[in-house]
Amino acid sequence: MPPNLLILGGTLEASALAGAVAEKGMTATLSYAGRVERLKEQPIPRRVGGFGGVCGLAQYLRDHKITHVVDATHSFAAQMSENAVVACRQTATRLLALTRPPWCKKAGDDWQNVRDIAAAVTALSGPAKRVMLAIGRMHLAQFSPCPQHQYLLRLVDAPDVPPPLPHHRIIISRGPFTVAGDAALLQDHDIELVVAKNSGGSGAQAKILAARQLGLPVLMIDRPVLSPRDEVGSVDAVLDWLAHDGTERGV
Numbered sequence: 551m552p553p554n555l556l557i558l559g560g561t562l563e564a565s566a567l568a569g570a571v572a573e574k575g576m577t578a579t580l581s582y583a584g585r586v587e588r589l590k591e592q593p594i595p596r597r598v599g600g601f602g603g604v605c606g607l608a609q610y611l612r613d614h615k616i617t618h619v620v621d622a623t624h625s626f627a628a629q630m631s632e633n634a635v636v637a638c639r640q641t642a643t644r645l646l647a648l649t650r651p652p653w654c655k656k657a658g659d660d661w662q663n664v665r666d667i668a669a670a671v672t673a674l675s676g677p678a679k680r681v682m683l684a685i686g687r688m689h690l691a692q693f694s695p696c697p698q699h700q701y702l703l704r705l706v707d708a709p710d711v712p713p714p715l716p717h718h719r720i721i722i723s724r725g726p727f728t729v730a731g732d733a734a735l736l737q738d739h740d741i742e743l744v745v746a747k748n749s750g751g752s753g754a755q756a757k758i759l760a761a762r763q764l765g766l767p768v769l770m771i772d773r774p775v776l777s778p779r780d781e782v783g784s785v786d787a788v789l790d791w792l793a794h795d796g797t798e799r800g801v
């Protein structure tokens with residue numbers, strides 16, 4: 551039976567996979583959480599919004615006779631990834647994660663690693679600084695216990711309500727970004743510290759490389775730890791898995 555694929559998206563990798571499966575004429579749906587206002591046009595059908603937890607996702611898989619799920623969500627979308635593991639197990643649906651390797655500290659990097667956002671907030675308890683807080687918009691309120699800093703926020707969409715940070719400036723931009731552009735941004739705003747999630751991949755790395763170039767410290771939030779699942783790092787590997795139904799490659 552040919553695969554009927556559900557791609558859990560919200561990333562460049564998910565869009566690339568959507569393009570690749572469309573070219574092959576596969577039946578596939580791309581799922582978005584619905585967090586951003588302007589979704590990219592896609593060559594396959596899409597659905598938008600949460601499924602309603604594990605039960606809702608399991609029901610969706612059954613109702614739509616999904617045979618394969620590719621979790622191509624962002625490496626910090628831990629809830630969705632955990633739900634996918636459990637719902638696929640419950641419904642005997644094949645699951646593969648399409649992931650990016652994390653960034654690794656290299657010569658010239660001045661990183662302080664923290665395990666999660668709460669630990670990043672604790673690490674910011676010192677004197678006022680000019681901080682580029684590059685964590686998206688969902689968790690900005692968690693930084694309200696550190697109102698002393700001047701925050702530079704770069705967001706895909708303007709927030710519905712202003713973040714509860716008394717000193718902040720918002721730049722609306724979707725990226726991808728260049729190292730030269732981000733170095734200029736950091737210099738123009740006299741940034742003293744970059745706070746970032748270890749997203750991995752190239753699209754969001756410019757700020758990290760720019761910080762290295764300028765000798766700026768980075769407070770790096772490590773990835774959440776997820777339940778074990780099969781993972782690959784490229785669209786081609788996903789296509790290979792789909793072609794062989796995951797059996798020949800042992801994934």
Ligand code: NAP
Nearest residue numbers: 559560581582583600601602603623624626627628629630
């Ligand atoms: P999350 O905390 O793991 O997910 C929270 C809930 O949002 C999920 O339980 C699910 O709701 C819904 N959801 C998440 N991804 C979904 C998808 N692809 N399709 C349908 N529903 C989805 O996720 P998040 O960190 O808020 O991220 C939301 C989306 O933004 C993801 O698609 C992710 O790829 C993208 N994104 C996240 C980040 C980041 O830093 N977290 C960065 C870039 C892009 P139900 O339980 O109701 O099913």
